[in-house]
Amino acid sequence: MRFVEPIWELSRGLARTFASLFEKPVTVQYPEEKREVRPRFRGRHVLKRYENGLEKCIGCSLCAAACPADAIFVEASENTDEKRFSPGERYASTYEINMLRCIYCGFCEDACPTEAIVLGDNYELSFTDRRQAIYPKEMLLEAVPDTAMITPRKVEPGVYKRSVPEMKDPQD
Amino acid sequence: MTKQLTLSIDGVQVTVPEGTLVVDAAKMAGIDIPVFCYHPKMEPAGNCRMCLVEVGRPVIDRATGQAVMENGQPKIQFMPKLETACTNTVSEGMVVLTQTDKVTEGRKGTLEFLLTSHPLDCPICDKGGECPLQNLTVEHGPGKSRFLYDEKQHLAKHVPLGELIWLDRERCIQCARCIRFQDEIVGEAVLGFEARGRMTQIVSLSEPGFDSAFSGNTSDICPVGALTTADFRFGARPWELKASASVCSQCPVGCNTTFNTRREAKAGGEIVIKRAMPRQNEEVNEIWMCDKGRFAYHYAESAQRLVKPTIRQAKASWTDAFELVTQTFEASKSDVVVLASGRLSNEDLFNLKSLADGLGGKSILYTDMGGGDLTAQVGVGQGTDLGKLGKGDAILVVASDLYEEAPVWYLRVKQAADRGATLIVANSRHTKLERFAKYAIRYANGDEVKTVADLQGDGRIAQEFANAQNAVVFFGSDGLGLSGSADLAAACAKLLKDSNHVGKANNGLIGVWQRANDQGAWEMGFRPEADLASALKNKIVYIVGADPAGDDPALALALKGARFIVAQDILETLTTHMADVVLPAQAYTEREGTFTSGERRVQRFYAAVPARGETKADFAIAGEIGRRLGLNTENGSAMVTFDRLAVAVNDFAGLNYNKLAEVKSQWPIVGRGDLYYGGTTYENKQGLGVQLSTAAERGETVSLPEVRADSVLRPREDQLLAVPVTKLYDRGQTVASAELLAQRIGEPTVNLHPEAAKRLGVGAGGRVSLAFNGLNAEALVKIDDTISAGVVLVPRSMGLAVREPVSVQVLGLAEAKVS
Numbered sequence: 008m009r010f011v012e013p014i015w016e017l018s019r020g021l022a023r024t025f026a027s028l029f030e031k032p033v034t035v036q037y038p039e040e041k042r043e044v045r046p047r048f049r050g051r052h053v054l055k056r057y058e059n060g061l062e063k064c065i066g067c068s069l070c071a072a073a074c075p076a077d078a079i080f081v082e083a084s085e086n087t088d089e090k091r092f093s094p095g096e097r098y099a100s101t102y103e104i105n106m107l108r109c110i111y112c113g114f115c116e117d118a119c120p121t122e123a124i125v126l127g128d129n130y131e132l133s134f135t136d137r138r139q140a141i142y143p144k145e146m147l148l149e150a151v152p153d154t155a156m157i158t159p160r161k162v163e164p165g166v167y168k169r170s171v172p173e174m175k176d177p178q179d
Numbered sequence: 180m181t182k183q184l185t186l187s188i189d190g191v192q193v194t195v196p197e198g199t200l201v202v203d204a205a206k207m208a209g210i211d212i213p214v215f216c217y218h219p220k221m222e223p224a225g226n227c228r229m230c231l232v233e234v235g236r237p238v239i240d241r242a243t244g245q246a247v248m249e250n251g252q253p254k255i256q257f258m259p260k261l262e263t264a265c266t267n268t269v270s271e272g273m274v275v276l277t278q279t280d281k282v283t284e285g286r287k288g289t290l291e292f293l294l295t296s297h298p299l300d301c302p303i304c305d306k307g308g309e310c311p312l313q314n315l316t317v318e319h320g321p322g323k324s325r326f327l328y329d330e331k332q333h334l335a336k337h338v339p340l341g342e343l344i345w346l347d348r349e350r351c352i353q354c355a356r357c358i359r360f361q362d363e364i365v366g367e368a369v370l371g372f373e374a375r376g377r378m379t380q381i382v383s384l385s386e387p388g389f390d391s392a393f394s395g396n397t398s399d400i401c402p403v404g405a406l407t408t409a410d411f412r413f414g415a416r417p418w419e420l421k422a423s424a425s426v427c428s429q430c431p432v433g434c435n436t437t438f439n440t441r442r443e444a445k446a447g448g449e450i451v452i453k454r455a456m457p458r459q460n461e462e463v464n465e466i467w468m469c470d471k472g473r474f475a476y477h478y479a480e481s482a483q484r485l486v487k488p489t490i491r492q493a494k495a496s497w498t499d500a501f502e503l504v505t506q507t508f509e510a511s512k513s514d515v516v517v518l519a520s521g522r523l524s525n526e527d528l529f530n531l532k533s534l535a536d537g538l539g540g541k542s543i544l545y546t547d548m549g550g551g552d553l554t555a556q557v558g559v560g561q562g563t564d565l566g567k568l569g570k571g572d573a574i575l576v577v578a579s580d581l582y583e584e585a586p587v588w589y590l591r592v593k594q595a596a597d598r599g600a601t602l603i604v605a606n607s608r609h610t611k612l613e614r615f616a617k618y619a620i621r622y623a624n625g626d627e628v629k630t631v632a633d634l635q636g637d638g639r640i641a642q643e644f645a646n647a648q649n650a651v652v653f654f655g656s657d658g659l660g661l662s663g664s665a666d667l668a669a670a671c672a673k674l675l676k677d678s679n680h681v682g683k684a685n686n687g688l689i690g691v692w693q694r695a696n697d698q699g700a701w702e703m704g705f706r707p708e709a710d711l712a713s714a715l716k717n718k719i720v721y722i723v724g725a726d727p728a729g730d731d732p733a734l735a736l737a738l739k740g741a742r743f744i745v746a747q748d749i750l751e752t753l754t755t756h757m758a759d760v761v762l763p764a765q766a767y768t769e770r771e772g773t774f775t776s777g778e779r780r781v782q783r784f785y786a787a788v789p790a791r792g793e794t795k796a797d798f799a800i801a802g803e804i805g806r807r808l809g810l811n812t813e814n815g816s817a818m819v820t821f822d823r824l825a826v827a828v829n830d831f832a833g834l835n836y837n838k839l840a841e842v843k844s845q846w847p848i849v850g851r852g853d854l855y856y857g858g859t860t861y862e863n864k865q866g867l868g869v870q871l872s873t874a875a876e877r878g879e880t881v882s883l884p885e886v887r888a889d890s891v892l893r894p895r896e897d898q899l900l901a902v903p904v905t906k907l908y909d910r911g912q913t914v915a916s917a918e919l920l921a922q923r924i925g926e927p928t929v930n931l932h933p934e935a936a937k938r939l940g941v942g943a944g945g946r947v948s949l950a951f952n953g954l955n956a957e958a959l960v961k962i963d964d965t966i967s968a969g970v971v972l973v974p975r976s977m978g979l980a981v982r983e984p985v986s987v988q989v990l991g992l993a994e995a996k997v998s
């Protein structure tokens with residue numbers, strides 16, 4: 008008994024090791040190969056646009072207020088129909104996120120009244136100095152599919168009067 | 180003493196004076212009754228229904244007049260429905276319940292109604308974060324509304340009531356606080372309601388829109404985001420702002436203010452002032468401030484700021500500049516003339532005075548108004564509060580347009596008149612305060628002293644003034660120059676002394692100075708000079724906080740004759756362009772110090788933003804020059820300078836920075852968590868200041884100068900008498916850079932009598948040229964039938980250098996556009 012048990016245990020372990028040689032590997036060849044992220048993954052932020060290209064962000068600064076790491080800085084200005092960024096009266100003239108400070112908690116997403124800021128699936132952030140870690144609005148904004156949708160742009164007067172859209176409770 | 184009544188609110192026994200409203204009684208006991216339309220400074224309106232509570236009163240037996248007892252307790256009869264706490268006064272034995280289910284239900288219902296058409300755009304609303312409607316909805320509101328979303332009213336969101344205040348019609352809950360503020364407190368009914376029911380809207384009834392110098396206050400007391408200022412529009416969210424206490428530097432009232440600051444990307448990452456807000460001081464500005472103080476603070480951020488010393492217009496180091504100044508001063512000691520203005524703090528002026536005295540030179544106050552030596556002797560006594568003047572008291576305002584010169588004094592004097600004080604307004608023309616005066620006296624320009632002297636006679640007005648319990652006299656420089664105002668001050672001082680209205684609280688003389696700290700300058704020993712031009716000739720002139728060259732071409736000429744000019748200022752001016760050495764100073768928003776108000780209250784201000792460039796505080800510069808000259812002047816700490824000042828200047832004895840920072844509890848309670856009650860005014864936590872005692876109060880001998888008879892200047896043939904008047908919004912350095920006020924500043928405009936205008940062939944809006952003392956200027960014409968036909972009113976600081984009454988040649992230039 009004194010001798011048999013250790014040998015038995017050892018060979019059981021080795022058998023497990025040997026068996027795993029024939030299993031499908033769990034590792035992926037990053038960065039050539041990338042694993043898809045989960046639906047609720049919280050990566051680098053994106054500032055969303057409406058379908059017509061107008062920015063969803065209205066510069067309300069609630070994300071900055073909710074941010075526990077004080078990573079967001081917002082400054083607002085006034086929209087005009089001649090030079091419109093977002094619907095309603097107010098838009099973010101400055102929007103910066105310090106990615107070194109951000110802890111990717113997603114509170115900004117929760118606080119946003121227009122669903123403008125969304126934590127995306129990009130987790131590959133790299134910078135060579137601290138200043139680069141501050142992402143300005145141009146880097147955060149979604150790209151427009153069409154040059155006619157660029158903001159700021161001239162719009163028909165009196166159409167985009169509401170800042171906060173009517174929204175439903177989130178589903179997922 | 181008013182009768183004290185005891186009532187119970189939520190089981191807490193509260194004793195308050197008779198006539199107190201239930202809502203105020205609750206506030207005194209620390210119990211919150213939410214309100215929207217009620218404001219402690221105004222009469223109750225009872226139109227928002229937010230303050231509904233259960234009120235019960237003891238049942239009184241009609242036969243005996245005694246309370247009916249039940250189980251040894253007075254029987255309480257509750258009304259079947261809720262009552263408004265803001266319109267019900269307390270009664271003995273009253274029982275108020277604020278936390279019952281019925282009350283909670285009532286509040287829910289009220290809020291549900293108030294929110295029927297509210298846009299709920301709090302994220303973009305400037306009030307969001309300090310909004311009573313937002314706070315009370317979270318606390319008392321229903322989670323959901325039963326009203327249909329699609330039936331919300333959509334109204335205009337961007338209505339300029341004037342260029343300073345914007346109205347969002349959707350957000351308005353028709354509480355009428357703004358309308359009532361303008362009606363009751365300011366006495367200018369420029370706002371009103373239009374239409375009825377759900378269509379009720381706020382409109383401006385004046386042209387130009389919202390034509391009042393107090394419009395900014397309506398955005399403070401607006402319980403929603405309906406009224407916002409153009410200055411702060413989308414400037415920042417309230418919770419992002421830092422607050423620092425200050426004192427307004429625009430006029431001698433010395434309103435306590437708060438500067439809200441924030442780091443800003445638009446300003447290149449600098450910390451900048453985002454808005455100026457009033458700070459409560461019930462004895463100075465209550466909870467109000469005027470639009471000039473609120474919107475004209477931008478001058479410190481001007482691009483014309485001096486940031487580096489220059490020697491003969493070439494950039495230099497502080498060391499070189501100090502070296503050169505010291506050498507020049509050393510070489511010709513008694514030829515040094517220090518010319519300083521009341522824009523500076525007490526500390527600055529003290530150090531400058533010490534410097535001038537140490538050198539054996541002269542110290543001159545840059546002003547066109549005299550009489551500061553008299554206010555130190557027979558000024559208002561310690562503990563003076565214009566808010567306490569009422570029935571049986573008298574206020575005389577002579578040669579001053581308080582609305583234009585010191586708006587918050589206008590507000591407080593007007594309210595004293597409302598309370599029953601006898602208001603006597605004496606001026607050569609119509610002023611806004613006249614409407615509230617019991618007696619309005621119009622004199623011809625030049626008869627100021629005579630008018631005041633006549634108030635010592637047997638006339639009805641004279642008797643009423645002499646017999647008043649308390650009497651305060653405001654004297655100014657409306658239509659007067661230096662010598663005229665000094666004479667007037669002497670006459671006023673004599674009037675007060677002879678009627679025994681000196682040396683006690685709520686009695687005495689107040690000078691309506693041209694700058695915030697003129698009174699302080701007088702206290703420090705600065706005196707104005709009648710013939711400034713010749714006093715500067717061939718001298719070493721050290722000009723601080725003044726632009727004589729820009730104000731008057733005659734002084735520019737005089738400065739050319741000076742041997743050496745050192746100019747110390749915050750902005751580039753004509754004077755700094757002429758100077759041999761320019762020393763850049765810090766604006767008062769960038770440093771600390773004290774001002775002495777017209778009521779001789781010494782108040783502290785604190786640094787709000789970091790200093791620009793290489794600037795130094797005025798007292799530190801003067802102190803450093805003094806040190807280099809071997810004088811023991813302080814060059815580092817404002818507090819230490821003040822301590823030395825308190826030792827050296829008799830009237831300041833015993834004062835120190837800590838004393839000036841003392842506070843006491845004030846009523847109404849404002850600025851805490853309960854913004855719904857008093858508005859967004861800041862609570863005073865940084866000091867109420869200390870009023871200086873007067874010579875008369877200390878029992879010292881009061882020596883008043885002989886009252887000189889007027890030497891009336893009459894215009895030459897075919898000429899008009901030009902008299903200087905002060906405008907609220909002028910082109911002075913501290914106002915002109917506020918872009919928002921540009922429309923109100925406008926072009927230089929002179930007032931002419933219709934007959935004079937007719938003779939010149941011009942109408943309202945026409946142009947005239949004015950020629951005097953070899954100078955020529957153009958101005959627009961405003962017709963004013965309250966002035967005399969031989970007079971033309973010329974505003975100060977508008978590019979027309981009329982510093983005292985002078986005969987001018989006026990020529991009409993264009994035909995009238997409008998009659």
